[in-house]
Amino acid sequence: MQLVPINGSAEISMSLSQNAYRDMSLSMKAGLGVFGFGLLMLFVSLTGASNDSPALFFFLSFGLSVIGGLIYIVPQIKKYRAGIRNNHIFFSSVMSRGASAWIIGILFTGFYIVLYWFPELISNWIRLVDPLSLILRGKSADQWFLYGTFYTLAVLVMGTRMIVKYRHSRYQILRTSSVMFFQLGFAFIIPSLLEMLNQPGFYFTYFWPLRPYSLWPSDFQNLLAHPGGLGIFMIFWGIIMTFVATPVLTYFFGKRWYCSWVCGCGGLAETLGDPFRQLSDKSLKAWKIERILIHSVLVFVTVTTSLLWLNSYFGGTILGNLSGNFASWYGFLIGSVFSGVIGTGFYPIMGSRVWCRFGCPMAAILGIIQKYFSRFRITTNGGQCISCGNCSTYCEMGIDVRAYAQRGENIVRASCVGCGVCSAVCPRGVLNLENGPSEKRYHLP
Amino acid sequence: MSHLVIIGNGIAGITTARNVRKRSDRKITIISGETGHFFSRTALMYIYMGHMTYEHTKPYEDWFWEKNNLTLIKGFVQSINTDEQIVRLNDGQLIHYDMLVIASGSKSNKFGWPGQDLEGVQGLYSKPDLDLMERNTKNIRRAVIVGGGLIGIEMAEMLNSRKIPVTFLVRETFYWDNILPKEEAQLIGNHIIEHGIDLRLSTELKEIVPDFNGRVSSVITSQGEEISCQFVGLTAGVSPNIDVVKNSKIEANRGVLVNEFLETNITNVYAAGDCVEFRTPKPRHPKIEQLWYTGRMHGEALAKTICGERTAYERGIWFNSAKFFDIEYQTYGYVSNVPLEGEQSFYWQHPNGKHAIRIVYSANDYSVIGFNLFGIRFRQKVCEHWIREKSSIEYVLENLGEANFDPEFFIQFEKSIVGLFNEQNPQKPIALKKRRGLASVAV
Numbered sequence A: 001m002q003l004v005p006i007n008g009s010a011e012i013s014m015s016l017s018q019n020a021y022r023d024m025s026l027s028m029k030a031g032l033g034v035f036g037f038g039l040l041m042l043f044v045s046l047t048g049a050s051n052d053s054p055a056l057f058f059f060l061s062f063g064l065s066v067i068g069g070l071i072y073i074v075p076q077i078k079k080y081r082a083g084i085r086n087n088h089i090f091f092s093s094v095m096s097r098g099a100s101a102w103i104i105g106i107l108f109t110g111f112y113i114v115l116y117w118f119p120e121l122i123s124n125w126i127r128l129v130d131p132l133s134l135i136l137r138g139k140s141a142d143q144w145f146l147y148g149t150f151y152t153l154a155v156l157v158m159g160t161r162m163i164v165k166y167r168h169s170r171y172q173i174l175r176t177s178s179v180m181f182f183q184l185g186f187a188f189i190i191p192s193l194l195e196m197l198n199q200p201g202f203y204f205t206y207f208w209p210l211r212p213y214s215l216w217p218s219d220f221q222n223l224l225a226h227p228g229g230l231g232i233f234m235i236f237w238g239i240i241m242t243f244v245a246t247p248v249l250t251y252f253f254g255k256r257w258y259c260s261w262v263c264g265c266g267g268l269a270e271t272l273g274d275p276f277r278q279l280s281d282k283s284l285k286a287w288k289i290e291r292i293l294i295h296s297v298l299v300f301v302t303v304t305t306s307l308l309w310l311n312s313y314f315g316g317t318i319l320g321n322l323s324g325n326f327a328s329w330y331g332f333l334i335g336s337v338f339s340g341v342i343g344t345g346f347y348p349i350m351g352s353r354v355w356c357r358f359g360c361p362m363a364a365i366l367g368i369i370q371k372y373f374s375r376f377r378i379t380t381n382g383g384q385c386i387s388c389g390n391c392s393t394y395c396e397m398g399i400d401v402r403a404y405a406q407r408g409e410n411i412v413r414a415s416c417v418g419c420g421v422c423s424a425v426c427p428r429g430v431l432n433l434e435n436g437p438s439e440k441r442y443h444l445p
Numbered sequence B: 001m002s003h004l005v006i007i008g009n010g011i012a013g014i015t016t017a018r019n020v021r022k023r024s025d026r027k028i029t030i031i032s033g034e035t036g037h038f039f040s041r042t043a044l045m046y047i048y049m050g051h052m053t054y055e056h057t058k059p060y061e062d063w064f065w066e067k068n069n070l071t072l073i074k075g076f077v078q079s080i081n082t083d084e085q086i087v088r089l090n091d092g093q094l095i096h097y098d099m100l101v102i103a104s105g106s107k108s109n110k111f112g113w114p115g116q117d118l119e120g121v122q123g124l125y126s127k128p129d130l131d132l133m134e135r136n137t138k139n140i141r142r143a144v145i146v147g148g149g150l151i152g153i154e155m156a157e158m159l160n161s162r163k164i165p166v167t168f169l170v171r172e173t174f175y176w177d178n179i180l181p182k183e184e185a186q187l188i189g190n191h192i193i194e195h196g197i198d199l200r201l202s203t204e205l206k207e208i209v210p211d212f213n214g215r216v217s218s219v220i221t222s223q224g225e226e227i228s229c230q231f232v233g234l235t236a237g238v239s240p241n242i243d244v245v246k247n248s249k250i251e252a253n254r255g256v257l258v259n260e261f262l263e264t265n266i267t268n269v270y271a272a273g274d275c276v277e278f279r280t281p282k283p284r285h286p287k288i289e290q291l292w293y294t295g296r297m298h299g300e301a302l303a304k305t306i307c308g309e310r311t312a313y314e315r316g317i318w319f320n321s322a323k324f325f326d327i328e329y330q331t332y333g334y335v336s337n338v339p340l341e342g343e344q345s346f347y348w349q350h351p352n353g354k355h356a357i358r359i360v361y362s363a364n365d366y367s368v369i370g371f372n373l374f375g376i377r378f379r380q381k382v383c384e385h386w387i388r389e390k391s392s393i394e395y396v397l398e399n400l401g402e403a404n405f406d407p408e409f410f411i412q413f414e415k416s417i418v419g420l421f422n423e424q425n426p427q428k429p430i431a432l433k434k435r436r437g438l439a440s441v442a443v
């Protein structure tokens, strides 16, 4: 949601919040009302009251939340002129780590814990999306379909908000449309339809090592076991994307082609996570931790994958359970705890890209390519920087952009996902994302 | 070991300190009274608007200073004794220096208006000013801003973000038309009005009227109109803050007087940044430069001189930038508000009034002299190169794509710009040669 300040701990934020509330237009209030009603219905559904008519309750909860959200967001086109409007963000409890942020963080985190380990607690929600699942997949829903539905709707509604907010920037409009498109089409509808056709529910936009299974022997076996050529094509696709498309595209465009245009995790961060981007830690210490962690995960996934292949080569005779243990620990620690619980659950506390920055092994590889073999950089426009700090503040990856900009240096950082927000918020037009000859990228004054 | 003492932790003082540290390991002490650490004055508005907190405006993390062996002292220098080479702080502390840099910045102008010291009336220069503004603008119904410069419009945007109605008194016929040509001044004026600001051109402040408690209750304008308000922002420019040299042997006029090496009349005493007045500036250079960029360039040059490599301050091809609400402004080279002898200018404006470009060129050899850009970003090094190399207006227009610095996918205006030029100069039509993008950049 585009959040309005709601707590009044300091005096100023009190008067501000009053201002901001008084300032809400009728349609925004109506939107919030409808959204609230939808949420209420969602919680009512948890009791099982919805089980007799899931389609109706699906509309009342999911449907009305989405409609309410859009009614709240879209009329802001008229209300606020196009341009950078980060007003009041640091007076808002939700967006600046106040009490409401902690409550939302706990709710998000709790949701992930329930989803991964206690799905029976939300079985009534799963029933709610049965009708949709039947249409798309030809079978009833499970917790992952429920999650996919939440996820996709979040990306679509908050993506709309992102587009409204940055409607003066064609880069932001296109980029956000792209992540919305890939989430809806390639991470939700296509895998569902494949399942309907009795094919593997394949995600064409996730590859090794973000989805490590893509290159694990078990996945190969499963896909090969599928009748028809599609399974073989999918194996092929996975290999090509990891070993050919990834380096080539990253060479030409930087890691952004994936992280902020295609990836689903990135897609959620760029939409649902946008209100929290300013919370990322910019300190040098955080950068040090980032480099250690993210590369450790990359090593972890590489070792796991190698062990699995070794083991499969030797028919399981040498390594015994070792590779299996590695694999299940990887799935638990990295796949669930890191990317889900912490990665998304902590949005309101640590910012929107915790997983992408500290954990994602795909980002690690893309980052190495971006840093050493790419045509991408953020160009700094001569001496125009006034060291104001907007770029660093709004960098979701915690890059201290200003540190480079104020020295007139280009920014070539492994972690940069190319979201382009630094360039958008800079009041002096100092920063520009560009592809060009790779030799002169590290330009010093 | 030689001890360098710097008064003022603004961009000028800090740039000097950092660059001296890069070249030498002498003792460096920075004394400043406003804030404990260097922060970006240019970002004050964003704190008020809630885009950032004060912490975000610090360009260096707090550990930076100790790590680089830069000693920070929070306090005001009361006096300087140049014979003994000692500065005295307001808490009585005496500090001996071998070299002294005065980088004390500016103060807001007040022109002796009746009521200028009332409660609720203030300028905006420092962090304490911002904190005061926070208190002064709580629960008010209308604010009046006096003085149509860059700080005035920032203040208007700040108050606007809090939904406080603003009346903006501007002495000039068009906003900032002492700097901007009329078309640009009008474009920005319209944009200000679009944002709901009550812009009063050709209007001056006559008097500020108090209520019973000594707080501002209204202003009276030069037109004799009385405008009820609870806050008055005085933003009619700034002047060098020379209090610290007043009772010393260091010469000052409006600012601390220096030569092109930023040396004062006293050996081993230098000055940099806003507080400086050049004794003999080069033609077309001002005596006093009150900008972030110039403060930084002063510091860079001065650090060399201090470290024994005596270097004249050279500001290069002039540039500046600002943002007027949503319209970004960049300028390169010289564009004067009224056309000068021997100069011609070409002006293009988008019908939506949000994008414009002016190129000033010589009427004799058609070489470009300056650019004004609104809602369009240009590459500084390309513009500098064109101006330095005296490229002709035709060449520049043909290669306009080279300078384009707008983000990817943004609408490009080159065709429309060149189209207009060809319409006005049909004798030899110009064809665009370069696309935008790094691949086109030749310099």
Ligand SMILES: Cc1cc2nc3c(=O)[nH]c(=O)nc-3n(C[C@H](O)[C@H](O)[C@H](O)COP(=O)(O)OP(=O)(O)OC[C@H]3O[C@@H](n4cnc5c(N)ncnc54)[C@H](O)[C@@H]3O)c2cc1C
Binding pocket: A386, B007, B008, B009, B010, B011, B012, B013, B031, B032, B033, B034, B035, B041, B042, B043, B044, B045, B075, B076, B077, B078, B103, B104, B105, B106, B124, B125, B126, B151, B154, B241, B244, B272, B273, B274, B275, B289, B290, B291, B292, B293, B294, B295, B321, B322
């Ligand atoms: C709201 C605002 C917006 C601005 N925006 C821009 C912009 O967009 N672009 C641009 O180019 N410029 C801008 N400027 C101007 C720019 O900020 C100044 O030119 C620049 O900060 C001056 O730097 P300085 O180091 O000379 O002085 P300052 O930054 O003023 O630093 C001097 C410091 O010395 C301290 N001091 C003074 N006397 C003493 C003493 N006796 N003892 C101890 N300490 C002392 C002062 O308290 C102050 O902290 C803006 C200014 C303001 C106020």
Ligand code: SF4
Binding pocket: A384, A385, A386, A387, A388, A389, A390, A391, A392, A401, A402, A405, A406, A425, A426, A427, A428, A429, A430, A431
């Ligand atoms: S936002 Fe722009 S002006 Fe501000 S610090 Fe970053 S690059 Fe510099």
